[in-house]
Amino acid sequence: MIVTVLRCLFLVFVIILTIGGNVLVCLAVGLSRRLRRLANSFVVSLAVADLLLGLLVLPLSATVELRSRKWPFGGTLCNIYISLDVMLCSCSILTLLAISVNRYLAISSPLSHSRIVTPQRVTLAIISIWLLSLAAAFLPIHLGWNTADYRVQNLDWGIGDEDKEEHYCQYEWNNNYVLIYVFGTFYLPLLLMCGMYLCIFRVAREQVRRIRATTPSFARSASLTIVQEHKATVTLAAVLGAFIICWFPYFTFFTCMGIREKTIPANTLHSVVLWLGYFNSTLNPILYPAFNRDFRRAYRELLRCRGPPRRKLQLAHMSVQKPLAFINGIKVSAQSKKNIDTVKTESEKSPTLYEENSPDESR
Incomplete structure (x- = not known):
């Protein structure tokens, strides 16, 4: 009984912190002039994905955990729930990939960055990320690409059937499909992001060396912009590191289960790695103020509500x-x-x- 109460309190705490933190990110960027920059559009997109995860997915996941992983809402809602989970996760990693590309352009080509990264292109990139995530999540499940017999999973479930038969709402994995899906939506973007940030840090180190070698008058004018870009790079690199730590165990577990001939019902290890991945959506709003002074200032003004006046x-x-x-x-x-x-x-x-x-x- 005590263990169940503690689990319930922990899950509710994670959900509230996820929703509140990401709402705070959206308000901070929307109300603070210092944060109202084009690059932060991707940050808002990431926060919206995490917010939707906290509103639409986490309450259902918590319900399943407290009901011994049995799904009481029928097969159709189970498929929608899985699709939303996959879509928001895919949207997060693709947004992080877009952020890393934007950082690379801002560091490597600061003079031509404003001509390359325009508001129209940023809007098009964000819309493309959401549409691609939507297609990658809903099409395979609702067309049966992920099952061994290529039939749509869970269609024979009814609401309340868990009393007659144990139904576990989880992604069914076809051996070929799971490898394509995991590599295309996680490992390949992850490798691209790591390579991108490696190039970013090399360019940043070279710029610091050049600034120190220049005359003082030029250093004063150039160093401020470069330092701001470097701070943003460190912040987003921390966000990327947290994403890897939180989601890499789940996708590794997902791949190992996918190469088996039969899907195993969800167990304790599955719950641990799944909620570790969910916890990434809770960490992102905490990482922004931890590494960015402008976010800390905006958070204080929002929480006090009297700072600016x-x-x-x-x-x-x-x-x-x-x-x-x-x-x-x-x-x-x-x-x-x-x-x-x-x-x-x-x-x-x-x-x-x-x-x-x-x-x-x-x-």
Whole structure:
């Protein structure tokens, strides 16, 4: 009983954290001017995929875990559930591939990056990623490509049939199809991303060496942009590393089960590697502020809900104080020209005026 309660609390915590964190990412990019950049469109797309996973897939997965992995909702909904799971996972890795390509172009060709990566091309890339993920997920399952006899799986299930017969809602794997699917949607994009980031770090290291060898005036103008691009690269490399750690065990397990002649019902190991993969959608919103100052700042402003107004009031207060102090200083200097004794008297009456102006004059 205690173990079941702890499992329930853990699953609910993961779901809430996944939904809340990815909503926060979307709001941060949408409301913060510093994050409202073209490259962050891919970050929002990744956050939307993780958010949909938390809303549509994780509650059903948690229900299955708490019901001893039995599926109570019928075969049609099982196929839709599996398709959504596969689609959102494929969308995540393809988005990460697009992010790595964008990073490579930003680091290797910073001058021509804005001409290559245009808003129209970014929009087309994001739409293509979602359509390709949709096709790769729904077509094989609903056309029977993944089963040994090429028939659509689970069509003979009815709602509530788990009481009569044990039904486990999982992907059925045909030996040839599973190898093509896993290689095309995971291992090949993963190899491309790793190679892309290796090239990125080589180019970044070469740029740092060149900046140090240039004149100070050029270094000041070029280093700021390069440093910002390098910080974004480190952030997205951490996101990629978390994706590999979370999803590589599942796809390895998926491949090993696929080369068997018969699909084995879900067991504890399957649940562990599956939820480890799901946990990647929880980690992404945590990794952004951990490696990116702009995201940390946007998160604080969203959570406090008073950050930006206070800053604006402070800036307005300072902008009003400085002209007043300047005007008062002019008045005092004019009086000092007329009568030195009057200046001494004024300084004794209001010494704080000169104390406030002295630091500005020293600057």
